[in-house]
Amino acid sequence: MKRVLFLALLTLALPMAALANDQVDFVVSLNGTLGGDGNLALISNITDVAGFNGGGLVQGSNLGTLSFSTGSLLSTSGNIEKFAGGGSFTISGNGQGGMPDGVIFSGMFKGPVELINMGRYGEELVCESFEGCSLTGKWYTGQTATGGINLLMNSKGGVLVGYVSLQTGVVPEPSTLGLLGTGLLGLGALVRRRIKG
Secondary structure, three states: OHHHHHHHHHHHHHHHHHOOEEEEEEEEOOOOEOEOOOOOEEEEEEEEEEOHHHOOEEEEEEEEEEEEEOOOEEEEEOOEEEEOOEEEEEEEEEOOOOOOEEEEEEEEEEOOEEEEEOHHHOEEEEEOHHHOOEEEEEEOOOOEEEEEEEEEEOOOOEEEEEEEEEEEEOOOOHHHHHHHHHHHHHHHHHHHHHHHO
């Protein structure tokens, strides 16, 4: 029985280890204004960080800065403007709240960034994978990091709230998911064999 339990745990542990990654969430404060000349640009303070180096929520009036610029305007359709990817995206810490002092993430937009005009409710900037856009770059440790951003602004472009989510670590590939499936099949076969025997 111990052998079966050990094999079952090993069968599940190997593919799960390959799926591991770390997620860090940044919240942007209210002091930035979205602008730009043919593109979009922003510099704003970071007020909250969750999951940094496996930690919990860290709050402060200024834990660092977020700055970005997009590529140029691609198209306008109804209330949606699309801006080209590229540009730059940087998150820097100032050494407070356990954050490093210096650049934490440096990358760019991959895919078009959307700016949605919501009338009297302001504007929303979106770069999320389900929209065909992502942030791609390097984490301060040298790891590759990917993620997305969502900003809500008032009608004058002032940031009401911003949310950036970045994942670092191993990104699952199809072969990894296949390994997970094989592991689950192996576990099922072990359980079935034990029940019959």
